[in-house]
Amino acid sequence: PGHVDANRRIGLFLVDHVIAASLQANAQPGGTCAAVEPVAEALDLLFDIYGDMAYDYDEPVFVREKLLPRLRQMLAPMRSLCKTVDRRKNRSLRDRCDLATQNLRAFIEYKATERK
Numbered sequence: 001p002g003h004v005d006a007n008r009r010i011g012l013f014l015v016d017h018v019i020a021a022s023l024q025a026n027a028q029p030g031g032t033c034a035a036v037e038p039v040a041e042a043l044d045l046l047f048d049i050y051g052d053m054a055y056d057y058d059e060p061v062f063v064r065e066k067l068l069p070r071l072r073q074m075l076a077p078m079r080s081l082c083k084t085v086d087r088r089k090n091r092s093l094r095d096r097c098d099l100a101t102q103n104l105r106a107f108i109e110y111k112a113t114e115r116k
Helices: 004-027 033-049 058-063 067-083 091-114
Strands: none
Touching (some): 004 067, 033 067, 058 067, 067 091
């Protein structure tokens, strides 16, 4: 409680510099599945950090910084990232990516209805 500015810096760093940057790099020609673990971990952190609107930083950071629309924009690139992982060669990494994508979809649905 009371660390809204620190939370804003952390949340925006995760969204902009870990998740979005990795997804954009993957979208470039020659993109690889190297981004899966950092993206999945960053998403898990976001789910933990912003999982409840009762937290004092949820409204000033998650809502005002418009993180929900930004996460929505990341869903399709996240699916594309998963497709770069060959399930036959690296089953556990593909499963991790698929799970992160499912959790992202569920989190988006949850946060969209949380304040209604």
